[in-house]
Amino acid sequence: MMRVRPNPALAAALAVVGAGSSPAPAPRAQPPDAAASITVTRPLRVIMAHRLRFGRPLGRGRALAVTLAVPAAPAGGADPAQAGGSAAGGSPAVVLIRGDPGRAYRVALPREIRTVSGRHPVRHLTIWSATLGDVTRTRIGQLDASGRDTLSIGGVLYAPFGLTGGPYAADVPLQIAYE
Numbered sequence: 001m002m003r004v005r006p007n008p009a010l011a012a013a014l015a016v017v018g019a020g021s022s023p024a025p026a027p028r029a030q031p032p033d034a035a036a037s038i039t040v041t042r043p044l045r046v047i048m049a050h051r052l053r054f055g056r057p058l059g060r061g062r063a064l065a066v067t068l069a070v071p072a073a074p075a076g077g078a079d080p081a082q083a084g085g086s087a088a089g090g091s092p093a094v095v096l097i098r099g100d101p102g103r104a105y106r107v108a109l110p111r112e113i114r115t116v117s118g119r120h121p122v123r124h125l126t127i128w129s130a131t132l133g134d135v136t137r138t139r140i141g142q143l144d145a146s147g148r149d150t151l152s153i154g155g156v157l158y159a160p161f162g163l164t165g166g167p168y169a170a171d172v173p174l175q176i177a178y179e
Contacts (some may be wrong), residue, residue: 056166
């Protein structure tokens with residue numbers, strides 16, 4: 001085992017260096033008017049309650065398109081999600097949104113979606129907000145005082161002449177974010 005002896009010259013040099021150093025700077029005081037705040041935002045919760053349903057065509061070879069129209073205003077307080085379309089058994093897609101009361105949000109939809117089978121395009125999507133009404137052009141909705149809104153989404157199913165069968169349905173991929 002090896003023994004280490006202290007070096008007196010090194011100990012004296014370290015003592016001189018330590019004695020010549022300046023004292024640590026005093027901490028700075030915070031100004032008396034400093035303030036801070038925090039805002040807590042509820043995350044948006046989006047639930048796809050129903051897919052877009054076109055039902056069955058009204059007659060063989062009678063139409064090239066099956067349209068679901070979301071009403072401009074619900075008649076007698078009717079829920080626009082219950083509104084029918086030009087196809088037997090059709091109904092809009094219904095999306096439930098929950099978040100911070102009174103907050104605005106933006107809806108992002110593709111220009112075209114496809115039926116569940118992937119065979120037929122669905123275009124001209126329309127959006128009805130239970131809080132603000134028709135938001136198809138602006139794509140901006142608003143949560144009500146309890147932090148809720150319901151979207152109803154309709155569209156036009158483009159199908160070949162003589163389309164039969166069905167019912168036809170489409171899932172509506174969308175993105176919702178606070179504005």
